[in-house]
Amino acid sequence: AQSVTQLDSQVPVFEEAPVELRCNYSSSVSVYLFWYVQYPNQGLQLLLKYLSGSTLVKGINGFEAEFNKSQTSFHLRKPSVHISDTAEYFCAVSENQAGTALIFGKGTTLSVSS
Amino acid sequence: GAVVSQHPSWVICKSGTSVKIECRSLDFQATTMFWYRQFPKQSLMLMATSNEGSKATYEQGVEKDKFLINHASLTLSTLTVTSAHPEDSSFYICSARDIGRGNTGELFFGEGSRLTVL
Numbered sequence: 001a002q003s004v005t006q007l008d009s010q011v012p013v014f015e016e017a018p019v020e021l022r023c024n025y026s027s028s029v030s031v032y033l034f035w036y037v038q039y040p041n042q043g044l045q046l047l048l049k050y051l052s053g054s055t056l057v058k059g060i061n062g063f064e065a066e067f068n069k070s071q072t073s074f075h076l077r078k079p080s081v082h083i084s085d086t087a088e089y090f091c092a093v094s095e096n097q098a099g100t101a102l103i104f105g106k107g108t109t110l111s112v113s114s
Numbered sequence: 115g116a117v118v119s120q121h122p123s124w125v126i127c128k129s130g131t132s133v134k135i136e137c138r139s140l141d142f143q144a145t146t147m148f149w150y151r152q153f154p155k156q157s158l159m160l161m162a163t164s165n166e167g168s169k170a171t172y173e174q175g176v177e178k179d180k181f182l183i184n185h186a187s188l189t190l191s192t193l194t195v196t197s198a199h200p201e202d203s204s205f206y207i208c209s210a211r212d213i214g215r216g217n218t219g220e221l222f223f224g225e226g227s228r229l230t231v232l
Binding site: 032033034038041042043044046049051091094096100101102103104105106107108 | 160209221224228
């Protein structure tokens with residue numbers, strides 16, 4: 001079975017500062033990794049995903065993440081955040097096979113202030 | 115493409131009544147849909163896997179008689195919360211995988227349905 005640990009429950013930052021949201025996973029099989037964003041009372045929007053290939057993945061809204069197999073990590077980064085990036089961010093993992101669900105971490109609340 | 119729609123977005127009901135939530139894939143077919151539950155300020159917990167034309171697979175600890183799931187067609191899955199009680203109040207989110215895109219593992223999520231049981 002897979003599991004996901006998001007190391008920070010809340011991350012407060014100032015506007016235009018860089019940010020890193022940490023995610024570690026565990027799995028005995030090959031996995032796909034995802035970052036989703038959730039705004040209040042809404043569903044989830046995919047930021048980026050790692051399936052295979054290059055370990056540096058670029059997503060929407062200027063976010064990127066790096067897959068590190070040896071450290072079993074998939075940290076999310078943005079060099080300069082905006083107020084509008086304030087939201088809940090979820091790291092998720094699924095097995096590398098069809099029909100499997102995503103398993104989510106507990107989420108990180110990113111709060112961007114001016 | 116790959117849009118998933120949920121209805122209703124908000125529902126308030128009295129304790130003891132049943133509530134049905136619909137999840138539709140609008141522009142693709144989904145043989146499998148997933149239902150998640152999210153408590154305030156918490157993560158998404160997988161409740162069950164909904165399989166078109168067969169019984170749903172429930173996660174451990176989820177009461178299948180309380181949370182009835184029906185996947186009647188390749189574009190529609192429903193979750194019925196039977197005899198709802200205040201502790202069933204939550205945000206329910208469905209998701210589906212567009213197999214037409216190949217096995218990318220990505221799930222597309224509905225907007226969620228907030229259930230409040232009085």
